Amino acid sequence: MNDAVHSRLAEIVNKHESDILKEWLDNQRAEGTLSKSLEADVQQQSREFLALLKNTLRQGRTDMAAEWTDLRDLLTNLSRNRMEQGFTPSQTATFIFSLKQPLFERLRKELGQDADGLAREVWTATLLLDKLGLWTTEAYQKTREAVISRQQQDMLELSTPVVKLWHGILALPLIGTLDSERTQVVMESLLQQIVDTGADIAIIDITGVPLVDTLVAQHLLKTVAAARLMGADCIISGIRPQIAQTIVHLGVELGDVITKATLADAFAVALTRRGLAVQAVKP
Amino acid sequence: MDKIPILKLGDFLLVTIQVDMHDRLALALQDDLSSRVVSSGARGVLIDISALEIVDSFIGRMLGNIAAISALLDAVTVVVGMRPAVAITLVELGISLKSVRTALNVEKGMELLQQAFEPRSQHQ
Numbered sequence: 445m446n447d448a449v450h451s452r453l454a455e456i457v458n459k460h461e462s463d464i465l466k467e468w469l470d471n472q473r474a475e476g477t478l479s480k481s482l483e484a485d486v487q488q489q490s491r492e493f494l495a496l497l498k499n500t501l502r503q504g505r506t507d508m509a510a511e512w513t514d515l516r517d518l519l520t521n522l523s524r525n526r527m528e529q530g531f532t533p534s535q536t537a538t539f540i541f542s543l544k545q546p547l548f549e550r551l552r553k554e555l556g557q558d559a560d561g562l563a564r565e566v567w568t569a570t571l572l573l574d575k576l577g578l579w580t581t582e583a584y585q586k587t588r589e590a591v592i593s594r595q596q597q598d599m600l601e602l603s604t605p606v607v608k609l610w611h612g613i614l615a616l617p618l619i620g621t622l623d624s625e626r627t628q629v630v631m632e633s634l635l636q637q638i639v640d641t642g643a644d645i646a647i648i649d650i651t652g653v654p655l656v657d658t659l660v661a662q663h664l665l666k667t668v669a670a671a672r673l674m675g676a677d678c679i680i681s682g683i684r685p686q687i688a689q690t691i692v693h694l695g696v697e698l699g700d701v702i703t704k705a706t707l708a709d710a711f712a713v714a715l716t717r718r719g720l721a722v723q724a725v726k727p
Numbered sequence: 728m729d730k731i732p733i734l735k736l737g738d739f740l741l742v743t744i745q746v747d748m749h750d751r752l753a754l755a756l757q758d759d760l761s762s763r764v765v766s767s768g769a770r771g772v773l774i775d776i777s778a779l780e781i782v783d784s785f786i787g788r789m790l791g792n793i794a795a796i797s798a799l800l801d802a803v804t805v806v807v808g809m810r811p812a813v814a815i816t817l818v819e820l821g822i823s824l825k826s827v828r829t830a831l832n833v834e835k836g837m838e839l840l841q842q843a844f845e846p847r848s849q850h851q
Contacts, residue, residue: 628815631815631818632811632815635811635814635815636811638811638831639810639811639831642831642832642835644830644831644835666818666819669818669823670811670814670815670817670818671814672823672829673806673809673813673814673817673818673823673824673829674809674811674814674829674831675807675809675829675830675831675832675835675836676831
């Protein structure tokens with residue numbers, strides 16, 4: 445591809461910029477990706493995009509080199525915004541693809557008599573717009589992946605809070621399935637809290653754990669053993685009837701760990717251990 | 728070769744491990760401690776491992792052995808100040824030190840030892 449071809453594309457875009465923009469916006473409207481509330485935004489974005497495209501084309505390269513950084517940044521931002529507003533990936537990519545028709549129309553009008561030249565220009569423009577379209581999809585995907593991994597992280601942190609119930613008494617309400625990765629996080633945060641608060645009793649509440657099999661029981665026992673090595677005793681509470689049955693049927697040995705049906709019972713045991721009692725103030 | 732000092736504190740022996748344990752040091756400590764328990768007639772042994780950052784299965788087993796030896800010589804062993812990372816490592820190694828008493832720090836360990844002997848002195 446020689447430079448003359450590209451300068452031709454740049455020249456055509458330059459010459460018909462406002463017409464292309466108008467038809468492009470019409471196309472986007474027809475595709476239904478341009479709602480009333482977004483009209484101003486999209487017009488602004490389209491205008492910026494065309495201006496950048498024009499400038500970049502003038503530099504004469506279509507292989508997404510360094511000159512295209514500005515354009516790509518624009519598209520990345522656009523994809524991110526659209527994802528946050530709930531657009532689908534195809535709707536986002538339509539932003540680019542709907543530019544094809546007006547652009548090809550102009551090319552045809554300018555180069556109508558030169559079939560070879562037209563074919564060449566159309567091919568160049570198609571390659572370019574396809575690349576840009578794919579870029580928007582990729583950016584959309586990346587943004588979405590970032591959201592997912594952030595949520596995963598949040599969930600991990602949210603689901604393993606260590607609560608101080610009283611001086612020297614910690615509670616660890618577990619919610620969700622207990623796999624080895626989560627056990628690691630749970631263990632680490634519990635042990636750190638034991639160091640920070642100087643607690644000597646920890647209550648592990650498994651009301652929110654949907655299923656206790658041998659593996660989960662093993663993870664629980666590991667946590668209990670680690671806490672014990674730090675000088676804290678553990679009480680396991682919140683064992684639902686079905687869970688108790690499963691544990692027995694599976695033949696899981698919880699050893700000498702104290703188990704209680706409810707968190708309240710476990711708390712009572714913990715208070716007694718520390719020589720405390722809850723008392724009614726009024727008779 | 729450096730040695731781990733064993734301090735006598737009333738009825739109890741206090742061992743503070745301040746250096747990285749290697750196997751020979753651990754064996755020497757086991758030797759020293761058992762003879763000190765006998766010679767001093769101590770009733771409790773407090774081992775502070777708050778400065779210990781790296782443990783392996785040998786050191787873990789050694790801690791268990793010390794406790795078992797002391798128990799034979801009628802002394803209670805309390806291991807104090809274990810770091811979270813060390814605790815997790817020991818558990819992953821499958822060493823849960825079931826026969827060893829543990830406490831968060833030296834202060835709590837002392838309390839535990841004193842509590843362990845209170846009922847006996849009250850009976851007398």
